Every structure is written in C-alpha cells, then in structure tokens.
Amino acid sequence: MSKPVNWFSVYTVVLVSLVVAPATANENRTKKDLSEVQSALEQSQAEYNAQRKKIAALQKNLKKHELEIAKNAKALNMAEQSVKETEQKQQAQQQKAQQLKAQHAQFQAILAAQLKSAYMAGGDDYPKMLLNQQDTAKFERTLSYYNYLNKARIEQIEELKVLQQQIAENQAALAKTKQKLAALFEEQKRRQNALVNAQSERQTNLKNLQAQLNSTKSSINYLKDNEQTLITTIEELEQEKTQKIELLGLNKSKGKLNWPSKGKLKHTFGQRKHGGIDWKGVLIGAKEGTNVNSINNGQVVFADWLKGFGWVIVVDHGEGFMSLYGHAQTLLKDVGDMVREGETLALVGQSGGQSSSGLYFEIRHKGRAVNPVKWCRRI
DSSP states (O other): OOOOOOHHHHHHHHHHHHHHSOOOOHHHHHHHHHHHHHHHHHHHHHHHHHHHHHHHHHHHHHHHHHHHHHHHHHHHHHHHHHHHHHHHHHHHHHHHHHHHHHHHHHHHHHHHHHHHHHHHTTOOOHHHHHHTOOOHHHHHHHHHHHHHHHHHHHHHHHHHHHHHHHHHHHHHHHHHHHHHHHHHHHHHHHHHHHHHHHHHHHHHHHHHHHHHHHHHHHHHHHHHHHHHHHHHHHHHHHHHHHTOOOOOOSGGGTTTBOOSSOSEEEEOTTOBOTTSOBOSSEEEEOOTTOEEEOSSSEEEEEEEEETTTEEEEEEEEETTEEEEEEEEEEEOOOTTOEEOTTOEEEEEBOTTTOSSOBEEEEEEETTEEEOHHHHBOOO
16 A cells, blocks of 8 residues: 655755745846836837828828818819900800991891892993993982992992901900810819818828827827836836845744734644644634735745645745745735735635635744744734
C-alpha cells in the first residue's frame, strides 16, 4: 500500500521557497505603468491632432465647393440676364422688321400707282408730249407735272432700295441674335448643371464633415475622459512612488497586529489534527464574503489555488516574515502587488473542500510557523 502524500510538508516546501525568492521591486513596475500611461496619452493626443487635420481638410473642401457654387450661381444669373436682354433685343428687331415690311409694301403700292397713272395717261414718252403741245402755258404745266411725277417716282425707288437694305440688315442682326440666344441657352444649361453638381458635392462634403465632427466630438469627449483618468492614474502612481512601502518585518509589531478578519478561533496553533499533524496556524470562523485584510505592509509573493487550502495568498513583510491566508472565496491582489496594513487581500470563503466558511491564517518567520495569537491583539 502506497504511503499518502503529506500535503502539509509539500506546502511547507513551497512556502520556504517563497521566502527565499526575492520580492519584485514595485518601483520598476510603477515606472513601467507610468510609461505606458504616458504613451497612451501621447497616442490619444496624436489621434486627436490627426482628426483636427482631417476636419480642416474637409472644411477647406467645403469652402471650395461653396465658392464654386457662388461662381456658377453668379454666371448663371448673368447668363439669364443676357438671355433676357437678348430676347428683348430680338423682340425689338422683330417689331422693326414688321415695320420695314409694312413700309416696303406701302412704297411698292405707291410706285405701282404712279406707274399705273403714267400708263393710263397714254404711255406717251417725253418727245411725243413736246411735239403735241400747241399751248405754251399748258405745255409748261404738263412739263412741270411730268418732271414732278418722274422725280417722285425716282425718290420712291431710292427709298425702296434703302428700305430693302434695312430689311436685309435687320434680318442679319436678327439671325445673329438668335444664334447668340441659342449659345446663351447652352451656357445657361451648362452653368445650371455645374451648379447642381457643385451643390451635390457640397452636400456630400457637408455630410462627411458633420459625421466627422460628430465622431470627433465623441472622440474628444472620450479622449478627455481618458486623459483625466490617465492623469489621475499618473498622480496616483507618482504618489505611490513617493510613498514607497518599506518592508520592515514584524518584530516591532509583536502583540500589536490586527487579526486579518473578525471571528472566533475554531482551531488554534499547535492543536492536534487528524493523522497526528499539528495546526501550523489558526482557523478563524467568519462569514463568507467577509474582507481578509493584510496584517502589515508587504508584497504579495503568492496568489493561487493550493490543494487542501483552496485559494491562498501569501504576503512577504520583510526580514523573513510572511503571512498566509487560505480557504478564500476569491483573491483581490496579484503577485507583485504592494499592500499596506489593513488593505483587503481577499474574501472569506470555504475553498479547498471546507464544509463551512472560515479563514486559515498563518505567520511564519524564516520558514518556521509561529503562533499568531502571540503576534496579534486579543480577539
């Protein structure tokens, strides 16, 4: 039959090794935490500056689009004004054309009447009229009438020529006006499309800018909260750095230490256990979830589950003194953490197979268990 493993012996070996192992200095850890916090703060500030540059670029694009909108709107307004003026000019030219056509028709009617009158008079030519005249006075009157009629006919023909030239010029100007009007309509259409495109780009840019502003506003608030948290953390770390915990041992505190938890002693130091093994510590009966406090300043050197003891945390107090707290419900500190007297390490539980809640508590000096009753105040 194989001999059962003595877990108390194993535990003693583990504890002795913890005493020998040097405690990690908290100052280096504090410096590392401080460096990480400052790096995070610098990164947050860099991200914030990058967002500000992005917003500035979006605002610059927005200004560009709005300038383009203003330019196209002004050009469109001028094109519309030119169209209006050209249409008025075209209307005046058309009225002038109608007047010229009316005058042309009138002159043609007058000239036709004159020709008809001459034809009705017999169509006599000038030499024949001279030969047939017997009365000198009548001859002079006839001659004067003939000259007047001929002169009037010539003037009418000249006026008709001038009027025809004016009509031709008016028609040419009207054609140019129509061409200009067509070009203005095309320009107006192009400017309108450019205006719509610029407004669309502005709207898109505005949405992006608004989204970026909202995002940046949230990021700024988040960064401000983080910054405040980081500043507070740095201040706390700096304070911890200046108030470095010294591990001076327990010699000067013998008989003055507070118990780690309030409760009755269910088992005392040296009391015989089943199997002929003596208790190396005490078992304090306490309600589950009660705080387990450090008896003095120290550094956590062990925080893990141990067979027979459940969740265990061990604190090094310096000068070879250590305290152990077992059967915890949960551990609130990690290896390397510096703790002060009265600081909560864990919560009372019944881990390690215990039937009821309680705290197993030991004090050791250079690996040897000592009676906690002699080191702590009377309960």
